[in-house]
Amino acid sequence: MSAPLLEVTDLVVEYPGKGFRAKPFQALKGVSIDIQPGETVGLVGESGSGKTTLGRAVLGLAPVTGGSITYDGKEIGHLSRSQRRALSSEIQVVFQDPYSSLNPSMTIEQILIEPLTVRGVASGEARQRVATLLEQVGLPVDARSRLPREFSGGQRQRVAIARALALDPKLIVCDEPVSALDLSTQARVLDLFIEIQERTGVAYLFISHDLAVVRHISHRVAVMYHGEIVESGEGDQVTARPQHPYTQRLFMAAPVPDPDQQEERRVARRALMTTTVEG
Numbered sequence: 001m002s003a004p005l006l007e008v009t010d011l012v013v014e015y016p017g018k019g020f021r022a023k024p025f026q027a028l029k030g031v032s033i034d035i036q037p038g039e040t041v042g043l044v045g046e047s048g049s050g051k052t053t054l055g056r057a058v059l060g061l062a063p064v065t066g067g068s069i070t071y072d073g074k075e076i077g078h079l080s081r082s083q084r085r086a087l088s089s090e091i092q093v094v095f096q097d098p099y100s101s102l103n104p105s106m107t108i109e110q111i112l113i114e115p116l117t118v119r120g121v122a123s124g125e126a127r128q129r130v131a132t133l134l135e136q137v138g139l140p141v142d143a144r145s146r147l148p149r150e151f152s153g154g155q156r157q158r159v160a161i162a163r164a165l166a167l168d169p170k171l172i173v174c175d176e177p178v179s180a181l182d183l184s185t186q187a188r189v190l191d192l193f194i195e196i197q198e199r200t201g202v203a204y205l206f207i208s209h210d211l212a213v214v215r216h217i218s219h220r221v222a223v224m225y226h227g228e229i230v231e232s233g234e235g236d237q238v239t240a241r242p243q244h245p246y247t248q249r250l251f252m253a254a255p256v257p258d259p260d261q262q263e264e265r266r267v268a269r270r271a272l273m274t275t276t277v278e279g
């Protein structure tokens, strides 16, 4: 196995307590996880288990009080603001809500050009890159002059994915990126994530409370419970033979579809994607 792209070791995140003399709250209690280049690691668990906190810690947005986070061999747990900015071309994020994550007063072109301009990409080259990005996420080139409100939820999420891809990142933290979408749109956006990975070799930390979604997209799965990873392994291994009692309960509550059926659906969805640019 190659050196991990991301390696999180014994990570502790503590949020300050609220109110007079309130104790700090430990949201992550010594979490270890790694992601190889081009790999998808799915993070699943009930609400409040710490999934988003782990994603935010990787993005430098959570108060790390212990352990380490290394990216490409370098410690990134305690970077200054400017060091973090420099890393933004390597690590990107796609959030859950495609309605609030895009600036409603900016055209799609402005949204996609912004990260390129910040990096000093010349305007002609940036416009060309916008056309390529739109094509990569299955949106028509004339989308560039329109506003986010003119698009469906699935199409907006495609714009958010294009924005995340603008600087050719090696890792994208995807925090419930399909949870706000209806089921058929979810399937198409998930397949888009897979296609992009096959084309670019980007790795994903894919956060979701939905087991079927995580199983569909992940090479490996980690299960979080009360701020700890209680189980991890190959996707099929964890989903077919869960070991930890919490994982067993979680999986019993949400039976996972038959893998052969899943593959058939994926082929059908791919066929559908070639005939539509919707969501």
Ligand SMILES: Nc1ncnc2c1ncn2[C@@H]1O[C@H](COP(=O)(O)OP(=O)(O)OP(=O)(O)O)[C@@H](O)[C@H]1O
Pocket: 015, 016, 025, 027, 045, 046, 047, 048, 049, 050, 051, 052, 053, 054, 209
């Ligand atoms: N800024 C904060 N200040 C204090 N506590 C927080 C903060 N953010 C999260 N928490 C707490 O940390 C714990 C983990 O939250 P987190 O959002 O990481 O969980 P999650 O698994 O992503 O949940 P969900 O699926 O509902 O988003 C929760 O108990 C939450 O209340």
